[in-house]
Amino acid sequence: MVIPVYNDPAGVSDTLDSITQSVTQPATLEILVVDNGSTDDTRDVIRNYTQDHENVHLLVEDEIQGSYAARNKGIQHADGDVLAFIDADETVDDDWLETALQAMDEQNADYLGCNVELTLPEDTLVGRFNARTGFPVKQYLENEHYAPTCALLVRREVFEDVGTFDSRLISSGDREFGERVHEAGYEQGYAEDAVVYHPARTSFDALAKKNFRVGRGFCQKQRYYPDRFGNPGIPPTPSGDDIGDGDENDPDSTFTRLAFVFLSIAMLACRGLGYYYEFLLGEKRDDVPAPTS
Structure with missing residues (x-):
């Protein structure tokens, strides 16, 4: 699992708490947290988790500023056949990963988007607007052939074939990569029951x-x-x-x-x-x- 983070100690702490508590067999899950040049205490927070959890590892991407560069750093160091990507301010259901992997196998998918539900950290008009317009992942996959990197699983062989994320892009690198995967003929799927919770911008x-x-x-x-x-x-x-x-x-x-x-x-x-x-x-x-x- 690859989690990019930049200057978000509280967010990465919430995510790591959620992930480490939801995994039934921690030894089978490698968690790579990639710090993208944070200037606050984010890196120290991650180090504390690496001391308490053998499967949590800190990586650093200081050369290229951008979340896609951080994800690529994780891809380079990951050992698994399936790589999961979430963001550093998200939480997950207890059976999120198991449900997503099962859906991936059942659908024979090489690239799988998950259900993203937006939560309201505080009830504001902007937050409610963002929650209504946020992440229709199923529509993204059907109409534009991509899923956001905040809730995505990809088989390693896909990266070996089509390449990694384009770290030159400041945004929309998930869409560019997804379309590249689709054009290469890989099977894309969607897991409605694998839920990731993303805080809305308020x-x-x-x-x-x-x-x-x-x-x-x-x-x-x-x-x-x-x-x-x-x-x-x-x-x-x-x-x-x-x-x-x-x-x-x-x-x-x-x-x-x-x-x-x-x-x-x-x-x-x-x-x-x-x-x-x-x-x-x-x-x-x-x-x-x-x-x-």
């Missing part, structure tokens, strides 16, 4: 920054893969409903719906700003290697 600033990164990431994909994603300068056409349905029993549902419309437009604008920021100011990263198998 502040406007946090959600805006995420959407800004997503916009930058799409422009980067066009820069590196124009044959697949189009030429830089022409952003993708928005698709889907990012608003969600109001609650008929909520007396403030009209206000909530209008607020969700505003937030949807605002987040789309943040993606556009990120896209054109990258288009005007970004450059190809020759210092970071392209994906290799």
